[in-house]
Amino acid sequence: MGLFTRDIHSMNDLFVHQLKDILYAERRIASTMPAMIDKASSMELKDCLRDHLEQTRTHIARLEQVFQMHGVALSTVKCPAIDGILDEADEISDEVDDKSVLDAAIASSAQAVEHYEITRYGTLIAWAKELGHPDCAALLHETLEEEKSADKKLSTISEERLTHMAA
Template sequence: MGLFSKDIKTIDDLFVHTLRDIYYAENQILKALPDMVEKASDPQLREAFEQHLGETENQVRRLEKVFELHGVAPKGVNCPAIDGILEEADEISGETADNEVLDAALIASAQAVEHYEITRYGTLIAWAKELGREDCAQLLSETLAEEKNADKKLSSLAEGRINRKAA
């Protein structure tokens, strides 16, 4: 089902499709994060990625709960956006020989992922509220807060020292 296909007729259809999109994305991120942990040379960056890996596992479980509350089976739909972001991150990290520059590249890639997630969760929360699903909106809001915190932590690491060391 494409984003603007005939299968999406209502805001509920759009909500479920976007839930499936972010569910796929979170599962792809779960697969990518261990590699980012391994590639990071800065101990604080590695720790941030490890922490976010645990958060992402919880976020997947939270999404499964949202699916359950909404009465649909948890399943993903292909998300070319997250696939492209992760593919680009893998390419850039594979082409970067200097560890300090690699750490800066990893942060930039991780923030692209976070920003994608932030937009998706913000939209899902708004739609959940329109659908009268405050229960779903609350769970999605927990994840949105975590994504925003992860983005802030990455900015702090980048601006605090990693970008300077890479320069």
């Protein structure tokens, strides 16, 4: 897709474009998470990120399945939004030396990623239903629930850290 071309003509084209975008995003998240896990200090945060890395690999597999079910060849388009979130996360974590502050930075970056995924999957599910693909919607919904639960776990970890610091 270029600046002077119009490649998206229908809701189906838009759906496929966003599928390619989220596949790019999930792959980039999966390749970035091991470094986040290494940098984290608290075991709770490390475990939460490790569990979600496993789930992220499943998200990629589910998306590959959705491409197949929708009859589209597997491919990606660059997602500048996730690149921006992950690049910023990397820059911030390089600036922090205190371990507890670094954990707070990592948890907040991870939540920004989850929120991006939640908004994308929410839209994809609505569009899959609109396009008459309840099977694709159901699969995408499984992923959405895991993104929401990862977000909740990260919130709990951050709240516990604050309570611990206040004590």
